[in-house]
Amino acid sequence: xxxxxxxxxxxxxxxxxxxxxxxxxxxxxxxxxxxxxxxxxxxxxxxxxxxxxxxxxxxxxxxxxxxxxxxxxxxxxxxxxxxxxxxxxxxxxxxxxxxxxxxxxxxxxxxxxxxxxxxxxxxxxxxxxxxxxxxxxxxxxxxxxxxxxxxxxxxxxxxxxxxxxxxxxxxxxxxxxxxxxxxxxxxxxxxxxxxxxxxxxxxxxxxxxxxxxxxxxxxxxxxxxxxxxxxxxxxxxxxxxxxxxxxxxxxxxxxxxxxxxxxxxx
Amino acid sequence: xxxxxxxxxxxxxxxxxxxxxxxxxxxxxxxxxxxxxxxxxxxxxxxxxxxxxxxxxxxxxxxxxxxxxxxxxxxxxxxxxxxxxxxxxxxxxxxxxxxxxxxxxxxxxxxxxxxxxxxxxxxxxxxxxxxxxxxxxxxxxxxxxxxxxxxxxxxxxxxxxxxxxxxxxxxxxxxxxxxxxxxxxxxxxxxxxxxxxxxxxxxxxxxxxxxxxxxxxxxxxxxxxxxxxxxxxxxxxxxxxxxxxxxxxxxxxxxxxxxxxxxx
Numbered sequence: 001x002x003x004x005x006x007x008x009x010x011x012x013x014x015x016x017x018x019x020x021x022x023x024x025x026x027x028x029x030x031x032x033x034x035x036x037x038x039x040x041x042x043x044x045x046x047x048x049x050x051x052x053x054x055x056x057x058x059x060x061x062x063x064x065x066x067x068x069x070x071x072x073x074x075x076x077x078x079x080x081x082x083x084x085x086x087x088x089x090x091x092x093x094x095x096x097x098x099x100x101x102x103x104x105x106x107x108x109x110x111x112x113x114x115x116x117x118x119x120x121x122x123x124x125x126x127x128x129x130x131x132x133x134x135x136x137x138x139x140x141x142x143x144x145x146x147x148x149x150x151x152x153x154x155x156x157x158x159x160x161x162x163x164x165x166x167x168x169x170x171x172x173x174x175x176x177x178x179x180x181x182x183x184x185x186x187x188x189x190x191x192x193x194x195x196x197x198x199x200x201x202x203x204x205x206x207x208x209x210x211x212x213x214x215x216x217x218x219x220x221x222x223x224x225x226x227x228x229x230x231x232x233x234x235x236x237x238x239x240x241x242x243x244x245x246x247x248x249x250x251x252x253x254x255x256x257x258x259x260x261x262x263x264x265x266x
Numbered sequence: 267x268x269x270x271x272x273x274x275x276x277x278x279x280x281x282x283x284x285x286x287x288x289x290x291x292x293x294x295x296x297x298x299x300x301x302x303x304x305x306x307x308x309x310x311x312x313x314x315x316x317x318x319x320x321x322x323x324x325x326x327x328x329x330x331x332x333x334x335x336x337x338x339x340x341x342x343x344x345x346x347x348x349x350x351x352x353x354x355x356x357x358x359x360x361x362x363x364x365x366x367x368x369x370x371x372x373x374x375x376x377x378x379x380x381x382x383x384x385x386x387x388x389x390x391x392x393x394x395x396x397x398x399x400x401x402x403x404x405x406x407x408x409x410x411x412x413x414x415x416x417x418x419x420x421x422x423x424x425x426x427x428x429x430x431x432x433x434x435x436x437x438x439x440x441x442x443x444x445x446x447x448x449x450x451x452x453x454x455x456x457x458x459x460x461x462x463x464x465x466x467x468x469x470x471x472x473x474x475x476x477x478x479x480x481x482x483x484x485x486x487x488x489x490x491x492x493x494x495x496x497x498x499x500x501x502x503x504x505x506x507x508x509x510x511x512x513x514x515x516x517x518x519x520x521x522x523x524x525x526x527x528x529x530x
Contacts (some may be wrong), residue, residue, distance in 0.1 A: 023437070031441050038448045042458060049317075049462045050309045178286045185294040188301045196308040201300075 003107055010111040018116050028117040036069055036124060039191070056193045059135045060223055066128045067215040068190060071155030073121035079160045081113040083167030087176040093263045105258055106164070106251070136223070144222060150240050151218035157243030158214050161250040168250065171257035183209070190215055195229055206231060213242045269366065270374045277378025281386070292387055299335040299391060302457065303399065306331060317461035319490055326488060327459075329402045332395040333484045334456050337416060339387040341423045341479055343376050346443045349431030358525070369428060369514065376424055404487050411496050412487040418503040419479040425510035426475065432514065435521035455481030475506040 018025050043065065047058035056064075089095040089109070098105040138144070162183055170176035186209055194202050194216050205212040213235075219225075220236040230236065281288070309315075310324040349372065352358045361368055395401040404412060430442040451457050453467075454476040460468055471477045482499050485491050491499065 027437075027441050031444050034445055035448050038452050042452060045458055045462055045464070045467070046305075046309065048464070050315070053305065054308050175286050178290045181290050182293060185290075185297045188297050192301070192305055192308075196304045197300075198304075 003103065006103070007107075007111040011114050014112075014114050015116060025117060029120040032117060032120050033124060036121065039065060040128070043191075054193050054195050055225075059132045060219070061192065062128060063132045063136070063223070064193065064215045064219050065191060066125050066132065067152060067155060067219065068187075069121050070125035070129075071152050071214055072159050073118045073125060074152070074156040075159040075163065076118035076121075077115055078110050079163040080118065081115050082109050083163040084177070084180055085113065086167035086170040090170045090261065095261060096263050099258070099261075106254055109167075138223070147218070148222060151222070154239035154241075154243035155214040155218070157247045158211065158239070161243070161246035162211075164247070164250040164254055168254045168257040171261050186211060203231070206235065210242050210246065213239045270370060273366075273371060273374035274378040274381070277375040278381050279378075281379055281382030288386060292390060295335060295339065295387065295391065296394065299331065299394070302331045302335070303328065319459075319461040319485075322459075322461065325400070325402060328399055329488065330459055330484055332391065332399065332401050333487055334480055336388045336391050336395075337419070337480065337483060338456060339383040339391070340380050340416070340420055342383075342447075343379060343423060343427060344443075345372060345376055345424060345427035346431045346434075346446070348372070348375065349428070350434045353434045362522075369518070372428060372431075373424055376427075380420065402488075404489055408486055408489050411491075411500075412483055415478075415483040415486050415496075415500060415503065418500065418507065419483055421507055422475055422503065422510065423479055425507065425514055429510060429514045429517055432517045432521050435524055450476050450479070453477060454479045455484070459484075475510070478503050478506060 040062065043061050044058065047053065047061060051057065053061065086095075086109075089098075095105075095109075098108045101108045166176055166180045166183065169179045173179070186205075189197065189201070189205055190211050194205055194212050197205075202212070205216075217230070217236045218239045220230065306327040307324065310322075310327060314321045314323040316322075352361060361371065364371075392401075403409075426446065430446055433442060453471045453474050455471075460471060460477060460481050463471070471481075478499070482491075482503070486496055486499075
């Protein structure tokens with residue numbers, strides 16, 4: 001309860017400072033819209049020429065792309081800036097602050113630097129969802145709607161766990177920007193249905209760095225696709241579980257990292 | 267002249283010092299290449315497809331993607347972030363006192379980086395292409411024309427980056443890189459050849475210099491451009507180099523009057 005109250009205070013302050021720098025905010029949001037817009041445009045160019053890729057039509061691929069974008073937007077709000085900034089926090093010794101506050105160090109690290117611009121991707125994402133649903137003729141049931149929400153939250157947890165992992169790495173290696181770009185470059189794989197890759201890559205994206213659970217598997221259930229070319233048909237329900245499990249693992253690693261942390265001194 | 271050669275050499279050595287960045291960059295390039303190859307294999311597995319440039323086969327697209335990936339190592343430069351840093355931390359004040367032309371100095375830094383990328387980033391992709399995928403080779407004449415258009419492409423890329431980098435004199439924040447990179451991936455034909463574009467987008471890209479950097483050199487490599495068209499395209503490249511060069515001069519003149527050094 002106290003944590004929620006405190007976070008709201010912190011978020012309020014961050015929002016005020018953001019509104020102070022209007023031009024910065026505007027540029028950040030337009031950059032984001034251009035980046036995602038070009039992504040959709042490229043998919044549209046390819047699939048209006050070829051109709052489908054490995055059985056997935058244009059709006060189905062849009063849905064893949066969109067689940068990923070919305071989930072990253074949700075997790076990016078709280079996790080992106082603080083976790084990518086951990087490298088600097090550890091190097092400068094500023095992380096000491098998180099340890100002497102009467103609250104969980106991770107919570108303290110997270111609430112200080114929210115990224116409100118990532119909400120822009122939620123608005124864009126809502127628009128694309130509507131576009132997809134009107135074109136896809138999905139038979140909606142209550143169960144499906146609930147599953148979609150749960151899957152998006154699960155995907156956001158997967159992304160958050162990855163970001164916590166990236167932040168945690170800075171307790172051991174100096175360069176966590178490198179860790180981030182390394183993991184981030186894997187995201188290129190899930191812009192398309194992973195069945196276009198060799199089985200080895202599919203297995204890697206399912207069992208090693210399970211980012212395929214962010215969009216590919218839940219989309220299977222949602223689009224009523226037959227699960228015959230999955231490793232196990234049950235994987236399409238796995239996103240929430242994988243998200244929770246991954247986050248617990250990332251949090252345990254974080255705790256080990258915090259215990260290992262020695263300040264820069266002086 | 268000698269001092270500029272020294273700058274190139276220093277910048278090359280600088281590349282050797284950042285090993286982690288190098289491995290991450292190479293990994294990233296290989297992932298993007300792999301995704302592209304798999305996408306085109308999935309799309310073209312049913313057979314060749316007819317486009318505005320005639321029939322396109324999987325073998326041709328594979329070569330297109332490989333060449334695009336290779337030249338992207340030469341056309342991905344950090345001129346903008348370098349200039350942003352210099353302007354942000356005030357290093358620019360010292361650069362301006364040196365008896366060198368700032369634009370030429372920045373260009374030399376880029377050339378040093380390019381030489382590093384050529385040796386350590388382009389060659390691994392070439393090796394992957396030759397061993398695992400299979401790369402078509404052009405006629406000697408097309409290869410020479412390809413090299414010429416590529417050199418022009420690098421100069422155009424530098425001028426665009428430099429002009430965007432100068433914006434940091436007014437507005438300090440590294441956003442130009444992301445926007446330029448994103449728009450360039452699309453309109454230069456780096457990921458999707460312009461043959462597949464709907465006519466609206468082809469018209470837009472005809473007005474932009476971006477297609478002269480990826481699409482044109484690769485089309486020349488693939489032998490899809492007749493000699494007379496090729497001459498025309500090279501003239502267009504020269505024209506854009508002229509326009510962009512004048513633009514950088516004008517922006518520079520305004521920027522230098524505006525310059526405020528931070529710190530004290």
